[in-house]
Amino acid sequence: MTSMMCKWGLALLLAGSAVFWVMEPPGSQDLAVGTWIAVIDSPDGMSVEVPLDVSADGQGYSGVMRVPERGDIPVEDLALRGGQLTFAWRPGVRLSCTLDRREDASYAGTCADALGNSGRIQMLPPGITPPTAPTADIGPLAPGDVMLGENEYVEFTVGALPLILSSPHGGALKPDSIPDRTRGYGVGDSDTQELTRLIASALQEVTGRGPHVVISRLHRSKLDPNRAVDEAANGNPDSEGAWREYHGFIESARQAVEDTWGRGLYLDIHGHGHRTPWVELGYGLMSSDLNGDSDLDPMSFTMRALADATSTPIAELVRGPASLGALLEQRGYRSVPSPGDPGPGSADYFNGGYSSVRHGSLQAGSIDSIQVEHPKRGVREPESDRQAYARVFAEVLVEYLEQHYGFELVER
Numbered sequence: 001m002t003s004m005m006c007k008w009g010l011a012l013l014l015a016g017s018a019v020f021w022v023m024e025p026p027g028s029q030d031l032a033v034g035t036w037i038a039v040i041d042s043p044d045g046m047s048v049e050v051p052l053d054v055s056a057d058g059q060g061y062s063g064v065m066r067v068p069e070r071g072d073i074p075v076e077d078l079a080l081r082g083g084q085l086t087f088a089w090r091p092g093v094r095l096s097c098t099l100d101r102r103e104d105a106s107y108a109g110t111c112a113d114a115l116g117n118s119g120r121i122q123m124l125p126p127g128i129t130p131p132t133a134p135t136a137d138i139g140p141l142a143p144g145d146v147m148l149g150e151n152e153y154v155e156f157t158v159g160a161l162p163l164i165l166s167s168p169h170g171g172a173l174k175p176d177s178i179p180d181r182t183r184g185y186g187v188g189d190s191d192t193q194e195l196t197r198l199i200a201s202a203l204q205e206v207t208g209r210g211p212h213v214v215i216s217r218l219h220r221s222k223l224d225p226n227r228a229v230d231e232a233a234n235g236n237p238d239s240e241g242a243w244r245e246y247h248g249f250i251e252s253a254r255q256a257v258e259d260t261w262g263r264g265l266y267l268d269i270h271g272h273g274h275r276t277p278w279v280e281l282g283y284g285l286m287s288s289d290l291n292g293d294s295d296l297d298p299m300s301f302t303m304r305a306l307a308d309a310t311s312t313p314i315a316e317l318v319r320g321p322a323s324l325g326a327l328l329e330q331r332g333y334r335s336v337p338s339p340g341d342p343g344p345g346s347a348d349y350f351n352g353g354y355s356s357v358r359h360g361s362l363q364a365g366s367i368d369s370i371q372v373e374h375p376k377r378g379v380r381e382p383e384s385d386r387q388a389y390a391r392v393f394a395e396v397l398v399e400y401l402e403q404h405y406g407f408e409l410v411e412r
């Protein structure tokens with residue numbers, strides 16, 4: 001994708017530091033305390049996401065617009081009245097912004113400079129960031145075409161199936177131009193990029209069509225796309241650009257799947273180093289929930305679209321006889337949750353991360369998601385086992401998509 005440079009964008013890099021105040025007491029209005037994300041689209045098409053910390057005391061709210069690597073930008077004349085938020089700020093030129101509150105508690109509106117150039121601004125409330133990355137235009141591309149992002153850090157293969165795979169932690173590139181991340185975990189998931197490619201190839205063999213595939217080619221010490229941008233990129237502009245492309249490609253793939261199939265499945269492919277050598281399927285559900293007998297929490301479930309569409313209880317979807325865990329278990333790959341291992345017990349377990357929450361149907365949309373964590377021995381290595389697993393996993397996915405979504409992907 002193109003590099004993101006423009007008048008407003010360059011101006012962002014020249015900012016100073018400040019704090020802003022809202023003179024309305026907390027509680028009388030709905031400006032949530034915490035880190036907001038301001039998504040700013042400039043007149044010439046550039047999009048930036050800037051964290052905005054909002055806090056409150058007895059006098060009112062205060063906040064800091066945190067521009068990565070450059071510090072904080074003052075926000076002036078901020079007022080919140082009747083659901084309308086207004087303020088001005090100077091990332092370079094002075095911009096006046098007016099935003100209206102929306103039903104989902106975000107704000108959206110425009111910012112304009114003195115010359116009348118205006119761009120969109122959206123403020124996303126604290127919590128999970130809804131899909132906002134700029135989507136890549138995949139209109140003219142055909143299934144099988146490959147798009148590379150800036151510096152070839154991110155790779156997107158256009159698919160034809162109602163299935164999206166991503167590989168966030170299998171990258172090998174360690175460019176000197178990007179310093180190692182100092183915040184967040186930097187050890188990659190070995191062989192997971194290779195595994196993701198093998199699963200895609202096996203799906204092509206089984207169905208004659210491929211999935212959409214998004215791969216981060218940067219090593220995790222440089223970028224962790226399965227985190228919010230701050231921890232993901234540690235403020236490095238090149239890593240942030242790759243992060244935006246990575247999630248933008250997934251957005252594009254989701255849109256393509258929705259347009260073609262109406263609904264579908266997104267799988268984030270990982271490798272774990274936990275003691276129990278099972279496949280860990282993360283649906284957003286906590287270990288403690290899975291271990292108990294009580295109803296599983298739909299508010300954290302990353303497959304809400306499927307649950308709503310089929311009225312199937314969540315417990316049956318995640319560990320019933322037709323669950324992904326059951327299908328893998330039947331093929332000899334121990335999995336959790338599954339009929340045999342309904343919960344992780346006291347064992348370590350990954351229940352899903354940033355990407356599966358952001359791009360699944362937890363909040364909205366019709367694309368469900370699962371974070372799939374693979375053990376090393378017998379699955380990721382040696383290579384012969386990796387190939388065998390990829391083939392089985394592809395066959396299991398075809399069966400799963402047919403049983404739960406009604407997609408007939410193989411001619412009979």
Ligand SMILES: [Zn+2]
Binds near residue numbers: 271
């Ligand atoms: Zn991982």
